[in-house]
Amino acid sequence: MPLQLYYDNLSPPSRVVRILVKEIGLDVEEKQVNLMAGDHMKPEFLAINPFHCVPTLVDDGYALWESRSIITYLVDKFAHGHSLYPTDLHKRATVNRWLYWDSGTFYPSLSAYYTPGFAGKPVKPEAAEVFKKNASALDESLKSTKYVAGDELSVADISITVTISVASAMGIDTSELKNVEKWLKQVESDFDPSTWQTLVIDSANGLGTYFKSKAFSS
Ligand SMILES: N[C@@H](CCC(=O)N[C@@H](CS)C(=O)NCC(=O)O)C(=O)O
CATH class of the missing domain: 1.20.1050.10 (Glutathione S-transferase Yfyf (Class Pi); Chain A, domain 2)
Known part of the structure; x- marks a missing residue:
């Protein structure tokens, strides 16, 4: 199951995650959540993230939100030891x-x-x-x-x-x-x-x- 990233184009914390994804060369399925259209309040998104915010990452059924927790999780899991998030x-x-x-x-x-x-x-x-x-x-x-x-x-x-x-x-x-x-x-x-x-x-x-x-x- 590919990583899925729920994001909105104009959302700054979504950009934080999307930049990190590019920097470590991760393959992620991007799923646009149009905040202005209210997509984040739809039952299908609330079922993933009851806090209804983007960015939200789904990794094999595990949902994580809060951009800074997502970027540290991604480096730890997929680029462990990378200088972007040192282990020292x-x-x-x-x-x-x-x-x-x-x-x-x-x-x-x-x-x-x-x-x-x-x-x-x-x-x-x-x-x-x-x-x-x-x-x-x-x-x-x-x-x-x-x-x-x-x-x-x-x-x-x-x-x-x-x-x-x-x-x-x-x-x-x-x-x-x-x-x-x-x-x-x-x-x-x-x-x-x-x-x-x-x-x-x-x-x-x-x-x-x-x-x-x-x-x-x-
Ligand atoms: N501290 C959170 C902020 C997330 C956030 O507030 N996202 C906004 C878009 S920039 C959002 O989804 N707003 C809709 C909502 O919270 O209902 C993070 O860094 O991920």
Whole structure:
């Protein structure tokens, strides 16, 4: 039974998993769940994931959601020992620290900015400032490391690259953060060019365009 990945084109956490899948060369059957059409609330999807969110992975009947748990599972199971998710205890703990930071602090500071906008309510510039403060902390850390968790590309770089790409597509400019800029260029050169273009740039811009049409149309 092939691996199945339920995803939506515009969903940032779905992109995190799709990028990882490309990076480790996994064969996955992609199954589009159109969130705008409400596919995620249909009984057949709820039977797989009662939390009705994408991405959701199904591996031989085992269903897993939460993008960061999916990417670490996939490396552990199909590319064990890969530098994207090191097995050395301290290196792995550092990667996990950044994944938790992204999921618990960084991305939520972005969603605090965009959530009202998607509902057609005014966005709060102060929410963008909180996100930028977090991005500055990342910038400070990147002064001394090539990648977020050290000197090798890891799953944390994939996760945080997607977060930053969404922010910039929504108009939060972090280009003054020179270490972040340099790191993004490095990640871009590490990714396959078509993965970078489609799963980082084009998908983020698609979401950014939709966001701007909801948040700034009067
Ligand atoms: N923390 C989760 C977030 C998943 C999530 O909220 N996905 C959104 C799309 S970006 C979704 O499926 N929303 C529909 C819903 O939750 O009902 C992850 O990283 O996978």
